[in-house]
Amino acid sequence: MKTKVHAIAGVIGFLSILSFWTSTLFSEIFGTPEMIAFVKNMILWGMFVLIPAMAIAGASGMSMGAKRTDAPAAVAKKKRMPIIAANGLLILLPSAVFLESRAAAGIFDTWFYAIQVLELVAGAANLTMMGLNIRDGLKMTGRVESAPVRQAVGSNVPVIDARDNGPLVAKNVPALIDSDQQILQAKPVMALCRCGASKNKPYCDGSHNRVDFDSRRASERTRDDVKIYDGEHITVHYNRLICSHAGECSQRLKPVFDADRRPWIEPDNASPEDIIAVIDACPSGALRYSLPGEKPQHAASGSSSITVEKDGPYRVAGIQLSSARLAKGANPDMFVLCRCGASKNKPYCDGTHHDINWREEDR
Numbered sequence: 471m472k473t474k475v476h477a478i479a480g481v482i483g484f485l486s487i488l489s490f491w492t493s494t495l496f497s498e499i500f501g502t503p504e505m506i507a508f509v510k511n512m513i514l515w516g517m518f519v520l521i522p523a524m525a526i527a528g529a530s531g532m533s534m535g536a537k538r539t540d541a542p543a544a545v546a547k548k549k550r551m552p553i554i555a556a557n558g559l560l561i562l563l564p565s566a567v568f569l570e571s572r573a574a575a576g577i578f579d580t581w582f583y584a585i586q587v588l589e590l591v592a593g594a595a596n597l598t599m600m601g602l603n604i605r606d607g608l609k610m611t612g613r614v615e616s617a618p619v620r621q622a623v624g625s626n627v628p629v630i631d632a633r634d635n636g637p638l639v640a641k642n643v644p645a646l647i648d649s650d651q652q653i654l655q656a657k658p659v660m661a662l663c664r665c666g667a668s669k670n671k672p673y674c675d676g677s678h679n680r681v682d683f684d685s686r687r688a689s690e691r692t693r694d695d696v697k698i699y700d701g702e703h704i705t706v707h708y709n710r711l712i713c714s715h716a717g718e719c720s721q722r723l724k725p726v727f728d729a730d731r732r733p734w735i736e737p738d739n740a741s742p743e744d745i746i747a748v749i750d751a752c753p754s755g756a757l758r759y760s761l762p763g764e765k766p767q768h769a770a771s772g773s774s775s776i777t778v779e780k781d782g783p784y785r786v787a788g789i790q791l792s793s794a795r796l797a798k799g800a801n802p803d804m805f806v807l808c809r810c811g812a813s814k815n816k817p818y819c820d821g822t823h824h825d826i827n828w829r830e831e832d833r
């Protein structure tokens with residue numbers, strides 16, 4: 471509801487300034503003094519629409535933006551809002567009053583045109599910033615697609631778009647399967663639940679709005695940091711932020727990967743081939759390896775699919791992720807995404823579903 475009010479108020483404000491701006495330019499280039507005075511009078515009356523619209527858009531935007539401190543689009547919008555408000559109250563409103571009084575008195579002197587130019591410049595600046603805010607708002611609500619998603623549309627490139635405070639929108643995904651390898655219905659475009667509250671899992675039913683889902687990382691999130699474990703013949707690179715902590719690595723090769731030991735990765739305790747085989751099996755892309763003199767490499771992701779784990783996350787392979795919160799060193803097309811809504815490291819699963827004993831039937 472707040473999102474809708476914010477969007478409507480923002481669009482009304484934008485259209486009001488646009489109409490003031492174009493009617494001013496038109497009347498002063500082509501119109502008579504009477505027409506200019508009429509337009510100036512209408513603009514003053516139009517302030518009764520513009521000011522409340524801007525106040526509502528600003529207040530609702532700030533209130534919603536307070537929850538969104540790590541999404542670049544939200545941060546940019548919040549920076550623009552005070553400038554738009556100051557521009558409106560300190561330049562546009564006094565200018566409109568001044569210009570209306572001069573035009574009504576038939577005085578079109580140097581002062582009139584100086585203030586008129588100032589008003590047009592300030593109006594153009596506000597139109598630009600408000601236009602950018604509308605674009606960013608559309609991006610945040612998923613109505614404008616991000617670049618990878620745009621590329622996917624019209625092509626067969628599979629992509630997942632992690633929507634801010636909303637679902638994962640998957641496009642061109644050839645296979646959606648459950649943990650028993652049963653094929654689930656996959657559409658060319660489908661919204662998958664990541665708040666954990668949908669009654670139609672794994673698909674989104676809009677419940678993220680009902681539960682006021684917050685897709686930010688938690689304050690106690692893991693640091694986005696790649697740690698390097700040097701060995702004589704192979705180096706292992708690990709970003710804990712991406713790890714889903716399912717423990718495949720330690721189950722397969724405990725001498726190298728042992729979470730109870732420090733350092734927890736000892737690359738000299740097995741052959742490079744055995745370590746590469748484990749990294750190839752890491753579902754999250756948290757692990758990479760490099761051989762002497764070479765760059766770090768990820769495991770090959772294989773064929774494109776999303777596996778919906780029972781009472782757990784989405785395991786994704788061969789599909790690009792589009793998100794405002796990609797981690798350092800993340801595998802571009804192999805990762806494990808939170809489905810329960812409780813991960814501290816969203817959009818990645820951090821194993822919290824296990825800690826809280828999340829059950830997909832619970833909600």
Ligand code: SF4
Nearest residue numbers: 713714717719752754
């Ligand atoms: S996600 Fe990768 S690094 Fe994390 S526990 Fe599983 S196998 Fe190990």
Ligand code: FES
Nearest residue numbers: 808809810819822
């Ligand atoms: S599914 Fe949410 S933390 Fe793993």
